[in-house]
Amino acid sequence: MKLYSYFRSSAAYRVRIALNLKGISYDTVPIHLAKDGGQNRKPEFRAVNPQMRVPVLAISSGDVLVQSLAIIEYLDEVYPEPPLLPADAVARAKVRAVSQIIACDIHPLANTSPLRYLKNTLGHDQPAIDAWYHHWVLEGFEAVEAMIRPGPYLCGAQVTLADLCLVPQVFNARRLKVPLERFPKIVAADAACLKLAAFDKARPENQPDAE
């Protein structure tokens, strides 16, 4: 398998954790989202993914999969061990809900595209952009913190899809100096995950394209 990735992309980070947990070996194709005006915007990459985003997983059949949660659900269906979703339908819905609060309600607003729009198109300064970023992370983390039970992981005793969404978002939040004291359960789940080799190996700083 070939993963088109950028070391700092939260969405690529989620997929790297999934591949590591499943024990799937893969080659990284680094796509730098800032260098050369964004390598993701070059025609070569647009031919791979019309949305011009990472991650993209190219599998042995020649199929090319996009969107991190779709890729992870695919991996979980085809490589079921260890499972990233519980067996019970209600429990699965709860794990997916926590995952989607992060992947739909925090990350898209805190991602580089809207931050660039705020800066370049709307002319905001860094403090206003940081306040926007903090706002969405804090609002989303408040909901997650209120929804989860004691861990060690975000949804209980097993690592789930929700942890794969959490750890990259916490990494990102720390990089942008969001105070996390109000979220002891989130901080504890993040720490528990990062003790696992699959998470550690997926960290941005451990990628071949890390700067």
Place this chain on the structure above:
Amino acid sequence: MKLYSYFRSSAAYRVRIALNLKGISYDTVPIHLAKDGGQNRKPEFRAVNPQMRVPVLAISSGDVLVQSLAIIEYLDEVYPEPPLLPADAVARAKVRAVSQIIACDIHPLANTSPLRYLKNTLGHDQPAIDAWYHHWVLEGFEAVEAMIRPGPYLCGAQVTLADLCLVPQVFNARRLKVPLERFPKIVAADAACLKLAAFDKARPENQPDAE
């Protein structure tokens, strides 16, 4: 079942379509997102959903499910007919990817929360807010239009999860006057869906709380 809904919410609209397609009867609990400073922000509703968003599906076990895609996947697992995802893992990943471009990369940026932030916190006028809205819809629809094949539905001959995400987003885009001429495949899939009773019945204007 009880669906906490707001007639104009795209995410609630998705779940209404799923319930109708599956032939599941439900009661609507209207939660007005603007009236009284937002009925979703009242303590009674916060006790139901700490994230204070609709939709919420309360099922007969007493469990309360949140996040539209998590709810729809739950319904698809427990009420498998008609299926909203194909059987093949790669095909499922492709349907989920198109769904997520809409649900993660368009909708969260075009939703009322960021639009209100742009207006109230950042002080932007309506033309700037409309330009922001159009930007994310156009960018996302460009990717979707490039990824899909002839229909009649978004991912082929069967209605899938992707259509449940598409139709509410197109409704919303039209309401905010986004030009859709560049997206003939999207427009055709939307029209094909709206011929089905399950989609028609789920339209905002056909809800008990419609204004």
